[in-house]
Amino acid sequence: MDRQVTAGGKTYQIIRLLGHGKGGYSWLAECEGQQAVVKQIHHEPCDYYTFGNKIEAEQRDYERLRAAGIRIPEMLAVDPDAERIVKEYIEGPTVFDLVKDGTSAEPYLAQVREMAAQARDAGLNIDYFPTNFVVRDGMIWYVDYECNEYMDEWNFENWGIRYWRQTPEFEAYLKEHRPTVIIREERVTAEEYIDFLRRTDLGSQYPKERFEERIARLVQTVSISLTARNEQGLLVGALFGLTDFAYWLYITDLGVDRDYLRQGIGRRLIKTAHELAGGEKDIAVYLIANEDAVPFYEKCGLKRADDVMKYNHIEWTEFTVT
Numbered sequence: 001m002d003r004q005v006t007a008g009g010k011t012y013q014i015i016r017l018l019g020h021g022k023g024g025y026s027w028l029a030e031c032e033g034q035q036a037v038v039k040q041i042h043h044e045p046c047d048y049y050t051f052g053n054k055i056e057a058e059q060r061d062y063e064r065l066r067a068a069g070i071r072i073p074e075m076l077a078v079d080p081d082a083e084r085i086v087k088e089y090i091e092g093p094t095v096f097d098l099v100k101d102g103t104s105a106e107p108y109l110a111q112v113r114e115m116a117a118q119a120r121d122a123g124l125n126i127d128y129f130p131t132n133f134v135v136r137d138g139m140i141w142y143v144d145y146e147c148n149e150y151m152d153e154w155n156f157e158n159w160g161i162r163y164w165r166q167t168p169e170f171e172a173y174l175k176e177h178r179p180t181v182i183i184r185e186e187r188v189t190a191e192e193y194i195d196f197l198r199r200t201d202l203g204s205q206y207p208k209e210r211f212e213e214r215i216a217r218l219v220q221t222v223s224i225s226l227t228a229r230n231e232q233g234l235l236v237g238a239l240f241g242l243t244d245f246a247y248w249l250y251i252t253d254l255g256v257d258r259d260y261l262r263q264g265i266g267r268r269l270i271k272t273a274h275e276l277a278g279g280e281k282d283i284a285v286y287l288i289a290n291e292d293a294v295p296f297y298e299k300c301g302l303k304r305a306d307d308v309m310k311y312n313h314i315e316w317t318e319f320t321v322t
Contacts, residue, residue, distance in 0.1 A: 064124060070115055124147045181229065228265050238255055241277065245278055249284070
């Protein structure tokens with residue numbers, strides 16, 4: 001996906017990937033100071049669903065859902081030639097994320113059942129999978145536009161509810177659909193790394209003084225440079241390290257995109273860097289940890305040390321990369 005796209009006569013700056021489903025990839029974007037979702041239609045095969053004209057289907061389903069009274073984001077623009085749709089961005093966690101993190105979806109069951117009743121009265125089923133529902137201010141929104149003719153087999157009670165709790169079906173889905181993230185040794189540009197920092201909590205470790213100049217020097221000179229990229233090539237994790245390839249490895253930078261936390265990416269980056277430096281039989285690993293990250297590093301086998309000395313007369317103005 002280009003970092004800048006047009007739809008409805010407006011230009012949208014792509015911020016990050018939100019996810020993808022049967023019909024397309026959805027990206028968080030910004031235009032004129034307002035955030036929106038840009039959905040790019042794709043034509044990947046789906047073995048359990050048959051599509052016609054996807055743009056026409058999205059428009060038709062949007063109108064049917066509005067008529068049924070389902071709470072959905074507003075459609076802002078349609079570009080049939082580019083096969084692109086822009087819709088209102090509903091900010092908040094998905095029900096899927098809540099369940100995955102161990103939070104009960106019980107407070108939202110009455111709302112989804114009300115939606116299910118509205119859909120049934122209109123002769124429709126919506127896609128009750130919990131990735132399609134976002135919680136904002138205590139209310140759930142159905143953020144997909146997909147709907148189909150009503151069938152008992154696919155209503156909420158017979159199908160959807162299986163994935164609104166940590167059921168065997170939910171756990172099996174998690175295992176089967178774990179995102180593919182590739183780790184490799186490569187250099188990144190300063191521009192890409194700064195964009196990555198905006199999506200992590202790592203950016204606050206850098207002083208403000210000559211920030212871009214020093215980041216450019218960092219990405220070119222560090223002795224170990226590891227990236228973690230998703231299936232679309234987006235940088236979702238990074239590790240930089242200094243080593244003598246004989247005795248020690250000092251990890252200077254380790255970060256993971258907020259949307260990819262708790263997937264083992266950080267641990268994989270550390271393990272790969274350790275191996276590149278020479279392996280655990282020869283190489284000792286050192287780093288300075290943010291206090292909030294100490295539990296993570298302890299789970300990776302690192303221990304607190306009391307014998308670190310430093311010489312630091314750097315002028316340090318803290319800021320957050322935005």
